[in-house]
Amino acid sequence: MENKKNEHLIIEEKGAVDWVILNRPDSLNALNLEMVTALRDYFRGMATRPERRIIVLRGAGRAFCAGLDLKEEETQDLNSPQQGLAFQRSIAEIYIAMRRCPQPIISLISGAACGGGLSLALASDIRIADTTAKMNCAYIRIGLSGCDMGSSYFLPRLVGASLAAELILTGKFILAQRALDIGLVSQVVELGQLENAVEEDLKLMLSNSPLGLRLSKEALNVNIDTASLEAAIALEDRNQILCSLTEDSKEGLVAFTERRAPHYRDI
Template identity: 60%
Template sequence: MMTLEIDRRGAVDWVTFNRPDRLNALSPELVEALHEYFDSLSRDTDTRVVLLRGAGRAFCAGLDLGATGGGDLDATAHLAIQRRVSEIVLKMRYCPQAIVSLVHGPACGGGFAMALASDIRIAGASARMNAAFVRIGLSACDIGVSYFLPRLVGASLAAELMMTGDFIHAERALQLGLVSRVVADEDLEVAAEPLLDAMLTTSPLGLRLTKECLRMSIDAPSLEAAIAMEDRNQVIAGSAPEFQEGVAAFFEKRRPAYAAELVKRTKR
């Protein structure tokens, strides 16, 4: 059985963590499959949006402690494994595709980190997320959580969640803006469809530049730096054929037709 299933639907990859018997915990095989997949996205101009979800009862329960054998490793080997897992969220942030996570059930530890590293999060009613690391004798600052969480919910709540390892459930996550909406678990895929369709009406270049600029603006040293990036992106996008098509579609009150290759791919 493949630990990572990829269902290509036109310009959207539906990517499923597929270890339901282990609540989709991150085994070495799943970690390597995620690396291989996200590495491929940097060269993929057909895929515009990635949707992440988990099979069975969970999004991802974190690292599979029973499969790592970490207790017998020296510091150098342990660091290599640690870095290999952490680099997944770096690749998620740097890939040009928008990433939407459909979170249901447990999203713990590394699963929490991957949800936080996504661009958009939709929660099922059963979703419960936590920085599980601190509950097993580790620091809660792991796999980018100490970077993403304070930026999403503020320093005080991030400290509370990370210093206790307490779960944040779907409704509170919605109130705090950690997720954009909450729906019944069985409605997650249906809830994602209008969002995916709306993103696919944007130009391929414009969507990629938006993700890049959002990522860089979070850490921009000043308003001037953020505006300089915005200006640069608008000049690039405004010089591309998609801009003329977008303007024409606006005035003609129709859906824009940006990329012929996406139409061809959908018909395969």
């Protein structure tokens, strides 16, 4: 295991999986400028690192991420619309980079996931929560719009328009069990069990071909907004032919017939 430390963002490389840890526990992992920059640069960089196959995102301490740190100087010293918009866009680039990076992202949510922290979870591919999880669109509770950092894009697609409107317009907290009931998270486990819970998904994803995994995320990304069934199937057809012409595809078929685990080399 290799650790790459930034003061506020820790990257642990465990095999082909990156464990990305938000590391400001005393501030409930609220986003300051350093963390924003580190997250944005990390997710952008993953586009050219196919050997890193999966990303697990979690927070240190008792929270996932409490959103933007409003006590930090850089969030208060914005004296013009131009400065404000530039700062806003710099944060928003994190979520765009998360969706663009080819690796599946799994968020492990314990404690608060608020505002921009909620959007980190929403921009992930899989969300697993423990029983302490509490999430909200915090922006509207401080005099702003409830639509921020992709919330108006992600939430309707995940839970439907009516539930998205309820969460965005009220800023109310949604707790773990209701999040599971409406499909916002895929599992809820007891406190301290998140790492155990994610192991099955990691094992199964790592047993699939690297290209197949990347193209599956791509197709899910594109086809959620596609114009027609025909367009969705056209992308699926293209991806299947790309995968079928690889050496890994041949290995997968042989391993299946021989009833053994495949040995994929991403070729």
